[in-house]
Amino acid sequence: ICLEPHCILSAASILQDVNPDLDPCDDFYAYTCSNWIDNHVLPDAKSKVSVESLAKDRIKQRLNQILSHSNPLEKSLSSSSSLPRPDRIVDSQIFTKLTDFYGACMDEDTLDKRGIKPLYDQFRHIQGLLPASYLKQATLDPPFVQSLTEAMSHLGKQHIWALFEIRVVPDPHNPAKTALSLWQGEVGLPSRDYYDDPDVFSTYTKVVTELLELVFQKDTTGEFGWKSWSPVATARRILEFEKKLAQAKYHDDTIAVGTNRDGLNNGIIYERWSLEKLHATAPNVNWTLYVESMLPRGVPMPDDVLVPLPRFITSLSEDVLGSTNSRTLQTYLVWRTLWKYLDTLGEEFLAPRRKLEAKLNGVEARAKPERWETCLSHVDSSIGFLMGRYFVLSSLDSTSKTEAEGLASTIVTAFVDSLQGLSWVDDKTRKEMISKVQSMNYQLGYPSSFPDTQSAISLAEFYSSVNVKKDDFFGNVQSANEWAVKRQWAQLGKPVHNGVWDVNPQDVDATYSRKKNKAIVPAGMLQPPFYDSQGPDYLNYGSLGWVIGQTMLHGFDLTGRQYNKEGALGQWWSNHSMSEFNNRTRCFVQQYSNFTLKGPQEDIHQVDGERTLDSNLADNGGLAEAYSAWNTRFSQGRNNAHLPGLVNWSVEQLFFINFSRMKCSKSTPESDVRELRTSESAPDRWRVNGPLINSREFSKAFQCAVGTPMNPHAKCDMW
Incomplete structure (x- = not known):
């Protein structure tokens, strides 16, 4: 024993x-x-x-404990003759980068004072690309397609996948090399079922409305034109669009795991589409322009893209973008940007989101998680x-x-x-x-x-x-x-x-x-x-x-x-x-x-x-x-x-x-x-x-x- x-x-x-x-x-x-x-x-x-x-x-x-105190290795590094001096200096620098990142997040007073202002440049960029003047124009109009494409690449570079996401993955047919793969974008609720749950969807609608009301109220100069907008109507517009996007996103989620409704293997099919085929299937986006704008300098243009969920692409083009105007898209992209960066905006913007989390998880909406954990x-x-x-x-x-x-x-x-x-x-x-x-x-x-x-x-x-x-x-x-x-x-x-x-x-x-x-x-x-x-x-x-x-x-x-x-x-x-x-x-x-x-x-x-x-x-x-x-x-x-x-x-x-x-x-x-x-x-x-x-x-x-x-x-x- x-x-x-x-x-x-x-x-x-x-x-x-x-x-x-x-x-x-x-x-x-x-x-x-x-x-x-x-x-x-x-x-x-x-x-x-x-x-x-x-x-x-x-x-x-x-x-x-590590982040709240001085570098735990500083003493041992400074006293160790076995470590080269550059390594000691660099260790101090990266620890400072770590604690500065953490400290900036913990500074709630500064976050509360700045509020929504850090996002204003993002909002200006979106409104500049998708102005309401396109409201009555067809969604396949070349200027509109280019503007939507530029807006999507601008957000994509910040890891905001509002409509779709293109990842770089090992090529499943040649895993020694990487390839582009086109997937669904992000939505606000965790599964399709919640969009059909009246109780959850009602709470989500109230949360979106409350956050928009905050954003609109702070447009005191009228720069964004939101002072005259109704938060209730805008939330309805956003969520009607997001619900269609969610239906497209979850249209055939079984394909992703390669099963049919009997639980048997159908084989995972990654279709390889040329950019021309992608243009023909979903002409609402200039896919060549999008990929070119995302590529870092020196990276060659690919010939094709892997498409594991082709029905999503068709549904996105026909059912979502094909029936949407510029104002809706502009508002939705502003919303996705706000949602992405919510943790950086201060307590008054976080409180509404906790109501949704409370409904989804069965916890107290008043319960505030520890900031250090966030x-x-x-x-x-x-x-x-x-x-x-x-x-x-x-x-x-x-x-x-x-x-x-x-x-x-x-x-x-x-x-x-x-x-x-x-x-x-x-x-x-x-x-x-x-x-x-x-x-x-x-x-x-x-x-x-x-x-x-x-x-x-x-x-x-x-x-x-x-x-x-x-x-x-x-x-x-x-x-x-x-x-x-x-x-x-x-x-x-x-x-x-x-x-x-x-x-x-x-x-x-x-x-x-x-x-x-x-x-x-x-x-x-x-x-x-x-x-x-x-x-x-x-x-x-x-x-x-x-x-x-x-x-x-x-x-x-x-x-x-x-x-x-x-x-x-x-x-x-x-x-x-x-x-x-x-x-x-x-x-x-x-x-x-x-x-x-x-x-x-x-x-x-x-x-x-x-x-x-x-x-x-x-x-x-x-x-x-x-x-x-x-x-x-x-x-x-x-x-x-x-x-x-x-x-x-x-x-x-x-x-x-x-x-x-x-x-x-x-x-x-x-x-x-x-x-x-x-x-x-x-x-x-x-x-x-x-x-x-x-x-x-x-x-x-x-x-x-x-x-x-x-x-x-x-x-x-x-x-």
């Missing part, structure tokens, strides 16, 4: 969370999480707390690798990273062994699958290039174009947005570098890139409760092991299996193996579609087994491979010391208990419904119970009789 302090803390945490009076074979999530739920209170401003969110909160507290979020999204440097240097030791990499390698081995024994996969496909998993690039902790977060000079070069002033929060956010878009477009046509990260080291979110066949587990996940390098294997494999396993399995889910080991899109499975795979996916779709949760009025909502299929396949496979990898190490007599006070549970049972505990959460019914409508994962209860219902190892460990809720006669199995 381990009596070290970290073992005692782990044991105490498990004893505090689990309710031994409940039957684990009835509802395992309740068994492991009901006490946790009872022991946690929802703050007024939050709609959900979870083991994951509390881990994020601890990281935020740590980062807030500012930390902006720093994280704008210059997050800078913050990641100081988090990693203060929170991650090399031993944890090395041992976690070893854990990942055992799960890869377990999956290869699993593939060797699959009867439904033919030998040719099996060989390719094994090659893909063995070629998968696992990166844990932090990036070592583009940028190298261990190098102050690398970070300084990376963010050199982001201009930060300690008294200009709006300018800082705008500069960071412009830098991010320019940096992305500068990669067009260039080779894809596998060392680039899409998440920050301090994030608590593992990701898998299908087009790069790369899995990333950031340093934020190499911390308790997910991982303890000194803890027993059965806990680490139940938590971090599952995370790594399910991240890896995304390379073989409904969407991921269509990409080969190089990240190229195509059919590399045999027809036989593909048919067998599809037969098994039907089971998961039907099973998860029968899972439910209660809404605010005790109404029953069903999980969407089709939309969550990729996540469900990865969750189930990840658990199976994590358990298999741990069981192999256990048989070898590795680190599996018992913890004090837990002798009534076997190590096998504790593996599953720790897996379940990582998904313990408490939330409002409104938040549950929002997640159900928008998330590509099942609710937490079913991310736990779903894989366990299908796990024979779980039923054996807890001796659940066949026919009990956690061990039904019918199970789904893939890997």
Whole structure:
């Protein structure tokens, strides 16, 4: 029995969370999480707390401490003779950039005094390009098309995707190179369902009206002509347009995940359109002019654009822009700009938005989130690798990273062994699958290039174009947005570098890139409760092991299996193996579609087994491979010391208990419904119970009789 302090803390945490009076074979999530739920209170401003969110909160507290004090490395850097002097100087400079950004956001007095004024240049630009004089002109009139195009590129350069977004992505047919890809733009509500929800849409309308009233009132000189405008009528105009845009945006969202209504694979189709075809299909925008204006100097003009959602382009042109005049577009672009920069404008502009968030999430509208959390979020999204440097240097030791990499390698081995024994996969496909998993690039902790977060000079070069002033929060956010878009477009046509990260080291979110066949587990996940390098294997494999396993399995889910080991899109499975795979996916779709949760009025909502299929396949496979990898190490007599006070549970049972505990959460019914409508994962209860219902190892460990809720006669199995 381990009596070290970290073992005692782990044991105490498990004893505090689990309710031994409940039957684990009835509802395992309740068994492991009901006490946790009872022991946690929802703050007024939050709609959900979870083991994951509390881990994020601890990281935020740590980062807030770092940003609120002097450079934590300053003393060690100045006294260290092993570091070159330029590195010390640059480290001081980038830390100042970090704290200036944060400090400008925290200066609420200055933000309140400036109010809406920082946005006036943006409004002038939009009105100059789309004046009301175009009101009666056809939307295909050349001057109008050019003006709309210039307005869209002006906003696009600031990461405002009002109508559509063009991204630079690895070409799915040639993943070594990048290409342009045309996607839907942003709208104000999180899913199509909310536009048809009278209660939510009414609240949203009131919020838009209230914000417009504020903006119009502050046009005291009459420069923008808003003094005579009705906020109510303008809000109605904006939302009628946005509702049409939302209908186009969500017109065929199943295409994006490559499934039909039976949950079977249709194949992801990225149509490759020439700019001429794009012009012919959507003549409301001058696409050549748009791309030319977005390209940084020296980047060659592309010949074509990838279009994964062609019906959106048609609907945008015919149903949205084809029936819209200049005044509506001008007003809508002003609105999207206001909404994008709301956090930079002061408290009177933030209060209305909280009413919408309260309605969507079931929280108190009067509850004001901590400003430091808002500012930390902006720093994280704008210059997050800078913050990641100081988090990693203060929170991650090399031993944890090395041992976690070893854990990942055992799960890869377990999956290869699993593939060797699959009867439904033919030998040719099996060989390719094994090659893909063995070629998968696992990166844990932090990036070592583009940028190298261990190098102050690398970070300084990376963010050199982001201009930060300690008294200009709006300018800082705008500069960071412009830098991010320019940096992305500068990669067009260039080779894809596998060392680039899409998440920050301090994030608590593992990701898998299908087009790069790369899995990333950031340093934020190499911390308790997910991982303890000194803890027993059965806990680490139940938590971090599952995370790594399910991240890896995304390379073989409904969407991921269509990409080969190089990240190229195509059919590399045999027809036989593909048919067998599809037969098994039907089971998961039907099973998860029968899972439910209660809404605010005790109404029953069903999980969407089709939309969550990729996540469900990865969750189930990840658990199976994590358990298999741990069981192999256990048989070898590795680190599996018992913890004090837990002798009534076997190590096998504790593996599953720790897996379940990582998904313990408490939330409002409104938040549950929002997640159900928008998330590509099942609710937490079913991310736990779903894989366990299908796990024979779980039923054996807890001796659940066949026919009990956690061990039904019918199970789904893939890997």
